[in-house]
Amino acid sequence: MVAINDIAVQQIPTFPLNRWYVAGFSWELKNKPLARVLLGHSVVLFRLDNGHVSALEDRCCHRSLPLSHGTLEAHGLRCGYHGLLFDGSGVCVEIPGQNKIPEKARVSTFHVREVNQIIWMWFGEEKCAEPTHEPPEYAIHDDDRYLFRGDVVHYDAPYQLIHDNLLDLSHLGYVHLQTIGGNAHIHMNAKMQVHSDGEVVRVVRHLPDSDPPPTYVAAYPFTGKVDRWQEIEFHVSHLLIWTGAVAAGTASLSDPDRDGFHMRGFHGITPESETTSHYFWTMATNPASNEEQVLAKVIEQTELTFEEDRVVIEAQYKNLVRFDSPAGVDIHVDVGANRARRLVELLRRNSLSKSN
Numbered sequence: 001m002v003a004i005n006d007i008a009v010q011q012i013p014t015f016p017l018n019r020w021y022v023a024g025f026s027w028e029l030k031n032k033p034l035a036r037v038l039l040g041h042s043v044v045l046f047r048l049d050n051g052h053v054s055a056l057e058d059r060c061c062h063r064s065l066p067l068s069h070g071t072l073e074a075h076g077l078r079c080g081y082h083g084l085l086f087d088g089s090g091v092c093v094e095i096p097g098q099n100k101i102p103e104k105a106r107v108s109t110f111h112v113r114e115v116n117q118i119i120w121m122w123f124g125e126e127k128c129a130e131p132t133h134e135p136p137e138y139a140i141h142d143d144d145r146y147l148f149r150g151d152v153v154h155y156d157a158p159y160q161l162i163h164d165n166l167l168d169l170s171h172l173g174y175v176h177l178q179t180i181g182g183n184a185h186i187h188m189n190a191k192m193q194v195h196s197d198g199e200v201v202r203v204v205r206h207l208p209d210s211d212p213p214p215t216y217v218a219a220y221p222f223t224g225k226v227d228r229w230q231e232i233e234f235h236v237s238h239l240l241i242w243t244g245a246v247a248a249g250t251a252s253l254s255d256p257d258r259d260g261f262h263m264r265g266f267h268g269i270t271p272e273s274e275t276t277s278h279y280f281w282t283m284a285t286n287p288a289s290n291e292e293q294v295l296a297k298v299i300e301q302t303e304l305t306f307e308e309d310r311v312v313i314e315a316q317y318k319n320l321v322r323f324d325s326p327a328g329v330d331i332h333v334d335v336g337a338n339r340a341r342r343l344v345e346l347l348r349r350n351s352l353s354k355s356n
């Protein structure tokens, strides 16, 4: 007999597999289990007293209560229905009132890694498949020059629409007038370079001699025009976006050590299902003074910005469903997003052809 889960996985081969996706941030795992659906799998994440993070299928092997309803103990997660205790590897280590523990009293586990405060989970073609490589590092989270905060936002929209949005920052001129945008003419006419390198797509845009947008003025003592940059590095499970500005004419925008005001975004885009997504973000900045105040301002503005994006993307998706047709005409700003879409499609099909 084929399990319901197996049918679902075969009928929804929507995501590129054999890679790490973001499952959470370190600070989310405190003294409670955390339930999350990731790539169609119901998962419970928790941290035990030894500091290790575990991820188990969120279903007790006794009578299927989600384990996320249970309680965290020093060495395991106790089911909230009849008290079975599971260790970090999913093995039942205690059945209250019963001495013998059946061999099959265990739940599936997922491979997880915690790197630079990001919790990654491996999704392979086979359930429980061993990872073939380690997840990426993100050194900005441990770089003394930067302060950061982050959060996770739920989207009623497929992950590809969030990719599109992040790869095409021309939308800043229209969507983010009150925060990081404005200057629509400059945004739409910015020279854009797009490069592909294996499973990475890079988009670089320079906006010389611009008016600094509201967020920049609030966070940094700019007094006149600025030269702005936007560097986007797309990976299938996440994007790294470095934006910023220097006073106009004071530095080369191709100098990797340029000073000025920086906003360095980490954007983990993890599908929840075919039509819904988790957006894990952090924003790091380099305050010149008043560190906590500037950070608070940048985070406040970032949250406003991402809310503006969520409203647009969810409305876009509703319309795509309503009209039951794919997006239409391409314009010049779509080059990076289209390239990433083709890459995702290729990797998705590769996963499929190998698993069938």
Ligand code: FES
Pocket (backbone or CB within 6 Å): 060, 061, 062, 063, 064, 065, 079, 080, 081, 082, 083, 084
């Ligand atoms: S359902 Fe979990 S112990 Fe019974």
Ligand SMILES: [Fe+2]
Pocket (backbone or CB within 6 Å): 165, 171, 172, 175, 176, 305, 309
């Ligand atoms: Fe945006």
